Amino acid sequence: MDPFLLEAIVNGILLGGVFALPALGLNLVFGVVDVVWLCYAELVMVGMYAVWFLYTQLGWPLPLAFGACLPVVALLGVLLHLLVVRPLLAAPPINQVLATGGVLFLLQGAMTLIFRTDFRSLGVDMPPMEVGEIFVSGTKLAAFCAALLGAAVLWAFLKFTYVGTAIRAIARDREVMPLMGVDPQRIYLIASAVGGALAGLAACLLVVQLDVHPFVGLSFGPITFMICVMGGLGNMLGGFLAAFLMGIIVSVGGFWGTTEFSYVVAFGFFIVTIFARPRGLFAR
Amino acid sequence: MRYVIPLLLALACIPLLSPPDYFIHLGVTVLLTAVAGTGWAMMGRYGLVSFGHGAFLGIGAYTMALLWNMAGLSPWIGIPVAVGLAALVGVMLGYPCFRLKVVGHYFALVTLAAGEIVRILITALREHTGGSLGMTPDRVPADQAFLAMQFDKAGFWWLALLAWAGGLLAWWLLDRSMASKALAAISEDEEAAASIGIRVTREKLRVTVISTALAALAGALTAQYRMYLNPESLAGLGISLQIVFGAIAGGMYAPLGPTVGAIITIGLEEGLRIAFGTEFTGGAPLIYGILLVLFMIYLPRGIVGIVERKRRSAAAPLGLPVAAK
Numbered sequence: 001m002d003p004f005l006l007e008a009i010v011n012g013i014l015l016g017g018v019f020a021l022p023a024l025g026l027n028l029v030f031g032v033v034d035v036v037w038l039c040y041a042e043l044v045m046v047g048m049y050a051v052w053f054l055y056t057q058l059g060w061p062l063p064l065a066f067g068a069c070l071p072v073v074a075l076l077g078v079l080l081h082l083l084v085v086r087p088l089l090a091a092p093p094i095n096q097v098l099a100t101g102g103v104l105f106l107l108q109g110a111m112t113l114i115f116r117t118d119f120r121s122l123g124v125d126m127p128p129m130e131v132g133e134i135f136v137s138g139t140k141l142a143a144f145c146a147a148l149l150g151a152a153v154l155w156a157f158l159k160f161t162y163v164g165t166a167i168r169a170i171a172r173d174r175e176v177m178p179l180m181g182v183d184p185q186r187i188y189l190i191a192s193a194v195g196g197a198l199a200g201l202a203a204c205l206l207v208v209q210l211d212v213h214p215f216v217g218l219s220f221g222p223i224t225f226m227i228c229v230m231g232g233l234g235n236m237l238g239g240f241l242a243a244f245l246m247g248i249i250v251s252v253g254g255f256w257g258t259t260e261f262s263y264v265v266a267f268g269f270f271i272v273t274i275f276a277r278p279r280g281l282f283a284r
Numbered sequence: 285m286r287y288v289i290p291l292l293l294a295l296a297c298i299p300l301l302s303p304p305d306y307f308i309h310l311g312v313t314v315l316l317t318a319v320a321g322t323g324w325a326m327m328g329r330y331g332l333v334s335f336g337h338g339a340f341l342g343i344g345a346y347t348m349a350l351l352w353n354m355a356g357l358s359p360w361i362g363i364p365v366a367v368g369l370a371a372l373v374g375v376m377l378g379y380p381c382f383r384l385k386v387v388g389h390y391f392a393l394v395t396l397a398a399g400e401i402v403r404i405l406i407t408a409l410r411e412h413t414g415g416s417l418g419m420t421p422d423r424v425p426a427d428q429a430f431l432a433m434q435f436d437k438a439g440f441w442w443l444a445l446l447a448w449a450g451g452l453l454a455w456w457l458l459d460r461s462m463a464s465k466a467l468a469a470i471s472e473d474e475e476a477a478a479s480i481g482i483r484v485t486r487e488k489l490r491v492t493v494i495s496t497a498l499a500a501l502a503g504a505l506t507a508q509y510r511m512y513l514n515p516e517s518l519a520g521l522g523i524s525l526q527i528v529f530g531a532i533a534g535g536m537y538a539p540l541g542p543t544v545g546a547i548i549t550i551g552l553e554e555g556l557r558i559a560f561g562t563e564f565t566g567g568a569p570l571i572y573g574i575l576l577v578l579f580m581i582y583l584p585r586g587i588v589g590i591v592e593r594k595r596r597s598a599a600a601p602l603g604l605p606v607a608a609k
Contacts, residue, residue, distance in 0.1 A: 036389055087581045093388060094333045098532060099580035101525050106573025112566025214566065218521055222400045229393050260408035267397045267404075274394050275380045 003133040008255035009248060010136060016247025017144035018205050019220070023227040023239040024151060025198030029077075031171040031234035032191035035085050035096045039104035041221025043080075043196060046107055047073040047203025048212040052120050062124065070200040077196020081189060104217070111214040119211040143205035150201045151240065154194070158236075167191055171234065223250075223263070226270040232280025242281060246270075292449055299438035308437040310554060314546045315444035316506045321531040321542030322451040323498030326458070326491055328528070329536045331471035335392045336399025337499050337527050342406055342519030343370040344500025345507035346413060349421045352432070354412070359421075359433040363504045370500030371493045378492040382485040385474070396521060403520035418514030421507070433508055440509045447505055448543070451498050455539045458494065463487055499527075529576050535586025544588050 026040050037043070047069045054065035084103055088096045126138030158164035170177045170187050178184055210216060227246050231238030246266055253262025273281060299308060324337045347366035351357040357365075377398050380386075386394055407415050424432045435443070458464050466487045469477040478484050507513045517523060526549065534545025553568045560567060583590060 084577050084581075091580070091584070094331070094392070095580045095584050097333075097389065097392060098528065099577045101528070102573045102576025102580065104525065104573065105529070105569040105576065109566040109568065109570030109573060113564070113570060117565070215522070222396060222521060225393050226397055229390065233389065258408060260404045263404050264401055264408070267401045270397050271377075271394055271401075274386055274390060275384050278384055278386055278390060 005252070005255060007134040007136075008251045010134060011140065012248030012251030013244055014136070014140040014144040014247070015251055016244030017147035018140075018202065018209070019224060019227055019247055020240050020243035021147050021150055021198050021202040021205065022220075022224045023231065023243045024154060024236055025195040025202070026224060026228045027231070027234055027236050027239040028154075028167075028191055028198070029195040030228070031236065032167055033081070033085060033089075033188045034174070035088075035093070036100065036225075036233070037080065037195070038097050038100040038225075039080070039107060039217075040195075040199060041217030041224060042104050042107040043073055043076055043199040044203045044206060044220075045111065045212065045214070045217040046076060047200045048207040048210075048216065049111055049115060049120075050200075051204060051207045052122055052212050055122060056120075066204045069204055070197045073200030073203060074193045074196040077192045077194075077199065078189060080196070081192035085192070086185075086188075108214045108217070115214070117213055117215075119213045121211045122207055124208055139208050143209065146201070146205055150198065154198065157194070163187075163190055167194075223266065226267065230270055230273050230281050232283045235280055235282060238280050238282035245281075288449075288452065292445065295445055296442060299441050305437055308441050310550065312437065312440045312444045312509055314543075314550045315441075315448045316502050316509065317527075317530060317546035317550060318543040319444070319447045319451045319505075320499050320502035320527050321534070321545055322448075322455060322539075323495045323502065324527045325531040325536035325542050326455065326495040326498070328531060330467040330488075330491060331387075332488065332491070333392050333528075334395040334495075335521065335524050335528070336395035336397070336402075337496075338519045338521070338524035339395075339399040339402035340370045340374065340496045340499035341503030341506070341523065341527075342402050342515065343373060344503035345513050345518045346406055347500075348504040349419060349507055349513055350412060352421050353419070358431050359504070359508055360431070363433075363501065363508075366504050367497045367500045370503075371497045374492045374496030375489055378489055379485070382488045387474070396524070399520055399524050403515050406515040406519055413513075413515075416515055418512055420512050423511070434511070440505070443505060444509070447501050450501075452539055454494050454498065458491070459539075463490060467491060526572075529572055532584075532586055533575060533579055535589035535592075537585055538588040538592050541586050541588040545586065548587075 022040060022044060026037060029035065029037055029040075050069045050072050051062075051065045054060040054068055055062055060068070080100070080103060084099050085096065088099055124139075126142060128135045128137050129141065130136075158168055166177070166182045166187055167190065169180070170182060170184060174184060177187075206220070210219070223246060227242045228239050230246070231240070231242035249266045249269055250262045253265040256262075257265075277283060298311070320337065320341060323340075324334065327334055344363070344366045347369050348359050348362040351362040351365060352359060377395070381391055381394060406413050410416075413419055421434075424434060429435065433443075466477065466482045469480075469482060470484050470487060474484055503518055507518065530545035530549045531542040532545065533548050534543065535541030549572070552571060556564055556567045556571070579586065585593065
């Protein structure tokens, strides 16, 4: 096999790992609360600013800045749920989506006000590694491993804890669970916090690869939504697999053409998928 | 309807009073934004919530500008071609969506993807479109300005007014037709509507054509007025959501709702710019965002919607849904 093509595929898998986290977070929130957070990529953007600010401006060590980013974005997720989503729980879904679209503007505007529109870079990089015939970026590999670790922790949380079980149960049937003594409002709040924390983790992984600016969310937000829909909204495993598929499409598309061309192919693939399998690639 | 024709005539006379250029500029911007919002609301009020209407602004604007710069085709011909092309793209995207019952979230996300594809294509074809740096239509000497649709501000005021009136006329005609009842029924329950003989796909496609054509018209005229095009302001998620915001804030169930929304959005943006200058960059989207959330929670029918409901609360209103599922 052509080593460059192999490299593109490997990079696609690494990229998929980074897409997977926000896709998992969005799917968790959608599956449990039944609301699409249109501003999800903007939560990630705020997290990226948090890491950048703590590390470069306040001089915190990087691991500490990463550690602080997760609770900050988790708190943001909780606030989003309490202030925006909860008053709209009974409203038509499109009204909910539009309200979270309002939060998208709000966060972009707030970050522009505070940090201006300059591109901010963390300025950390890890040397590339040579594996066989191909080069792999150390930063991307580390981000990939962290993403897999995050996904594994999430899986264990959902599988082995009482709260996790309640979350999975309420995603299955939101009428019966309250009768079993689970307070749905509390579960919604926890799911929003976990969804926010996943956005925070995604922010840590993205901030080392991308420059931060108030509109950075628009560069990976749309593809995250498409991954979730392709995997089936609310279907965590489907979203996880779709993230790798999209990552490989983008990376291999970029190998044959330009980066933009690869995104056109990926989005076109998404539209065709929706027509062919409207409930997601992995719907049963 | 009684008030509309005198209102239009009064608005058409405004440039004759030679008001300050800035006033005319605001007016043209508001009118063109209102045309795009009216187009969006044509679909939005029947539950076809599109997050990709920016794409049609972009198709309209870039088709017109590229025809002019590369083939020398005047915008007088270029704009109808561009509007036709946008409507065709709307049908090509809408037909499979409607046939395969892609609705609600899924429809919103498919249109979002389509909007992004158009934005990225415009950026990628940078040899012709100038990429994200944007492009400018070639200017012509003053004696050929009319043929090239390169007017002063007053000329665009009349053009924009005409486009705006066209949008309202389309709305009015649709409201008087059976199609409006059919669409209202579809947005309540698609299967039930189909079972009583409403051709769901055809009705949806018709409103899609009107909606995308208006968006493309707004995009092309905006580009020709500014004499500058760039992908961020004419395609993609950002501008698409701004169109949605304007239509919702004003009220998407009333013909003048999107216009009121355009006055609010443009007024807010310009007001903040004048009050705070560049110090407050980002203030406008911040306030938009808060307003959009508040509108969704407290006034989902928008400002005009509230006024209208008060006015006819005695008479039984036509039962349009607050928004579709």
